[in-house]
Amino acid sequence: MFKETSSISSAALAVLIGLSMVQAHADMATLPTGPKVGDQDLSSFYRWTPALPERPGVMLREEPIPPQAEMTSAGTGARVLYTSTDLRWHAGIVPVSGTLYLPKGEPPAGGWPLVAWAHGTLGVSDRCAASWSGHKRRDAVYINRWLENGFAVVATDYQGLGGPGPHPYLIWEAEGRSVLDAVRAALSAHADKLAAKVFITGQSQGSGAALGATRIAPTYASDVPLLATVATGVVSTFPEGPYKAPTRINSPVYVTLATLGGSLPDEAPSADALATDKGKMLLKAAREGCTAEMRALAEREDITAANAFVEPIEARLTPETDMSVTQLPVPVMLGTGLADTTLVPRRQYGAVKALCAGGSDLVWKTFPGATHNGGLNASFPDALAFVRDALAGHKPQSNCADVAEPGEPAPPSPEIPFND
Numbered sequence: 001m002f003k004e005t006s007s008i009s010s011a012a013l014a015v016l017i018g019l020s021m022v023q024a025h026a027d028m029a030t031l032p033t034g035p036k037v038g039d040q041d042l043s044s045f046y047r048w049t050p051a052l053p054e055r056p057g058v059m060l061r062e063e064p065i066p067p068q069a070e071m072t073s074a075g076t077g078a079r080v081l082y083t084s085t086d087l088r089w090h091a092g093i094v095p096v097s098g099t100l101y102l103p104k105g106e107p108p109a110g111g112w113p114l115v116a117w118a119h120g121t122l123g124v125s126d127r128c129a130a131s132w133s134g135h136k137r138r139d140a141v142y143i144n145r146w147l148e149n150g151f152a153v154v155a156t157d158y159q160g161l162g163g164p165g166p167h168p169y170l171i172w173e174a175e176g177r178s179v180l181d182a183v184r185a186a187l188s189a190h191a192d193k194l195a196a197k198v199f200i201t202g203q204s205q206g207s208g209a210a211l212g213a214t215r216i217a218p219t220y221a222s223d224v225p226l227l228a229t230v231a232t233g234v235v236s237t238f239p240e241g242p243y244k245a246p247t248r249i250n251s252p253v254y255v256t257l258a259t260l261g262g263s264l265p266d267e268a269p270s271a272d273a274l275a276t277d278k279g280k281m282l283l284k285a286a287r288e289g290c291t292a293e294m295r296a297l298a299e300r301e302d303i304t305a306a307n308a309f310v311e312p313i314e315a316r317l318t319p320e321t322d323m324s325v326t327q328l329p330v331p332v333m334l335g336t337g338l339a340d341t342t343l344v345p346r347r348q349y350g351a352v353k354a355l356c357a358g359g360s361d362l363v364w365k366t367f368p369g370a371t372h373n374g375g376l377n378a379s380f381p382d383a384l385a386f387v388r389d390a391l392a393g394h395k396p397q398s399n400c401a402d403v404a405e406p407g408e409p410a411p412p413s414p415e416i417p418f419n420d
Helices: 010-030 137-148 172-189 205-220 252-260 277-288 291-301 345-357 374-378 380-391
Strands: 059-064 074-086 092-103 112-118 152-156 194-203 226-232 332-337 362-367
Touching (some): 074 172, 092 137, 112 137, 112 172, 112 205, 112 380, 137 152, 137 374, 137 380, 152 172, 172 194, 172 205, 194 205, 194 380, 205 332, 252 277, 252 291, 277 291, 332 345, 332 374, 345 362, 374 380
Parallel strands (some): 112 194, 194 226, 226 332, 332 362
Antiparallel strands (some): 059 074, 074 092, 092 152
16 A cells, blocks of 8 residues: 655565554544534444554445435445544544445456545535435536446545545545545445446546646546546645636635634634624524525524624635645546636636646636536536546547637526526
């Protein structure tokens, strides 16, 4: 799993890694836990009381989970619990939950290729975990389309959603670790059914997780056989990139989730200390519910990003979506709905220009009339073709030289599914 270097023997490296992992495991006390960070008692499956293995990507346990009605092509579905490594709170090895789906029938020779799905914003409380509450209908349809085309799917909940401690919301390297370790756990536990051919796909929050996982894969998980990545509704920002894109999202929901999800520095006042009475209502909804409840409350009580906190809170938040310009190690397809008003097309164009400038093998697809939600399934035919080309060993034809700055979001098309 760990790459040997020329300056230290593999035996010595193993000793050092073992010591560091033992120390990391001993630091679990540094992980904030409890209702203040959204921890809830879901079921005994999510509670891991024995000592944790001292390496990430280990499958701890699985239990059958009925597929959702939209997943007509799932042969088997399982809730999974596996190990990953905490980045934000330096707590070492932590348990993370998710789901794993295999297509119907017998696997082909060599096994099914594996798609790692990274979901968009659901919330930060444990009950928002898709493995517990079910995947959003939009996401379940998307997952099913991979299954019906002969791909297995592993879907992390991300650290802290289902498992102990806070969910590091939008912290792309932390979420990327959850994605990569879900792949490791699935491949090791089902080596007889899965091929050593991995693809990552993510939407919105999950686009940052997908790009983050892709970025850190060579150093964090060089054993993961990653072939290509697809990211839609792109959240990632590149302040050093060649195009200065709009980045502000004036939503009290997203800002509140960020305050609870690790974007407030440790030395900053707590989210509660910074919240107004209206903001405290929204914090309570975030700790106990999910985004639907938060949005309904914000609308009902006229809660805004400006009146939820006693000061301009975004000035205190770490810009967790920011990345530096770099070359990604595998081909990447980015997809943007041109009617997206959540993460506007010009913001996503900024990510395209930055990744192109870094030398990435990148294809940008745009979808007229598709909103933030509708863009996910609208992108699927292109994503499938992109992934199949990678499976066949074909390098994609980058369109970096041809991309053009988009305009303001266009009106949504009523014909596109989930296009709210």
